[in-house]
Amino acid sequence: MAKQNDIGGLVFEGEIDRGEHRLTLSERRIDAMMNLMFAPDRKIFNVDEMRLAIESLPSEAYQRYNYYERWMLAMEQLLLGKGIMTKDEITAKIADVRARLAEAGVSS
DSSP states (O other), X not given: OOOTTOOTTOOOSSOOOOOOOOOOHHHHHHHHHHHHHHOTTTOSOXXXXXXXXXXXXXXXXHHXXXXXXXXXXXXXXXXXXXXXXXXXXXXXXXXXXXXXXXXXXXXX
């Protein structure tokens, strides 16, 4: 059975936007986190683990979220699965970052 990311040969209505776009602040942050996770001196996880985590997302989540949001979900699953962080630690860190951004007048 094909996974939700295996869309080769499917017919779609309309055209696919292949144009470049400027990354949003959130997308740049997610990209930076990925670079830190993949960094040779850290090697928290690798591209194969990341790909498997993304492809293993529930179909509803895979369809609902965009490219970078899927990265975020996959990073969370890998951090949890490897015991690097707990759900409570991730939740607390997100709250901390949001509070600091709000103090600085930056929207999250």
